[in-house]
Amino acid sequence: MSVVQDLNAIDVPRQFPDHTQLPESDGTFVKNFQEHPQSIILTDSIDPVLQRLHPDGLYAIGQDCGIYWRETEPPEKGAEAPDWFYVPRVPARVDGQIRRSYVLWREFITPTIVLEFASGNGSEERDATPLSRSAEGETIRPGKFWVYEQVMRIPYYGIYQITNGNLEVYHLVDTTYERMTPNDRGHYFIPPMQVELGLWRGSYSSHSEELWLRWWDESGNLLLTGHEEAEVQRERANVAEERANAAQERANVAEQEAQQEQQKRSQLTERLKSLSPEQLQALGISLELLD
Template identity: 70%
Template sequence: MIQSSKSIDLPPPFPDHTQLPESDGTFVKNFQEHPQSIILTDSLGPVLERLYPDGQYAIGQDCGIYWRETDPPEKGAEAPDWFFVPGVPPTLDGQIRRSYVLWREYRTPLIALEFASGDGEEERDKTPLSATNLRENIRPGKFWVYEQIMRIPFYGIYEIRNERLEVYHFVDGGYQLLESNERGHYPIFPLEIELGLWRGNYQNLSQTWLRWWDNQGNLLLTGRERAILEKERAEQAELALVQERLLREQQEQRLQAMAERLRELGIEPDSI
């Protein structure tokens, strides 16, 4: 049998997170985005430690999720303001993730959140990826990509200016708008938590924030909030001990005064 000496030209392998841009060069839209991401990640820590003791999960904050190869590469990515992916290592081959590449991971995020500075039009964009749109260089919309390509189970849109939150759940091939529960929260069932709005001060900003609650309606606290709570509990416990000691001393003083009074009357207290 005569073997051909011609080599077969294989296409280059799909790039990984080290070969793709980690930013599309756009600015963060407002001063709330970073602290909003931090408060979500920080307060979720204890829940994730319980549900994923092996540490197999990743959290992205304004990071790209690559879903197709394009030129330039960043056109094939969406960058949710916050997203969570279960069942994947936090680093790849000892390297910090620069982006999340679907064709390398094969696991879609469980939840993606967008913090809309405007009216949410961009975050609700359902423009599909079609031949016509490709010819006219029209980029597919975020909503369509999350729903039809990535199929992220939970998608939340928070309009910061209007303090309005919408949460969608992927069911039967598409997103369905969830109704809030009696607490005004949206259950994220796989994590046993709820997502809702909370008015308060965080990192010197007093406004309405996206926050997590457990499925009993208890607010999930940040590390600083937990530290403050533990300090208050310790101070209350110390105060209770002081009050108990003072009460015991007062009782002893009253008993001593009664004993002295009995002796003045010629009665020995121990004989009673």
């Protein structure tokens, strides 16, 4: 038997699939109308920070995208889809294509943080059920908390309950998630990203005043979205214009007052010139002062 025939006779396992070969959706509905705007706020406001941290552009942000951690049938059962996550040191595109999902067995770099926006009571997001088999031999799907903690080993995990505004942030210490304590501002510091995570009440897009998950810098300054930054710049320009207009108005008033004063002096001089020398002398005015 030839070498080629020998190779053909070997049962070689198929190559692990990549992001182009795996489903990009599990077919579930978006959980609520706030989910997409919430993701946009987080991405838009943090992007300048990540560009500074990664001047080479090597970082990726996922929004309701699958993170595949094991091969299953169907494939979606081997993935978790955080509402928002950030991965350092990887490109946003692979072979010129925008990522459809994030495949751990292809990348080997785990996300730094994952965030879940819970519409319910958060029990699904806190589910620590481990991967196991039933008495009948069927695989029991593990809970998100267990997968993020024990398999993906993601350093920071945030659960935001939209229904009641509760925010929980966990930090992986050794092999276990420990719930973090907020700082004096009520924020959670994420050292690898050099930012704080917390809740902010305000209006965004078409939504009336709501609680939103937001980023702050290490000094406690809110990181603005592009739209908010543009509004601030417009407001600054308006204030600068108002100040310039006020200064110009004051200059105009001062000029008018000076002109009026000069006019009064000219009129007085003309009146004094019409007087006789004797009258001027009686008033104690020298003729030389009128020249």
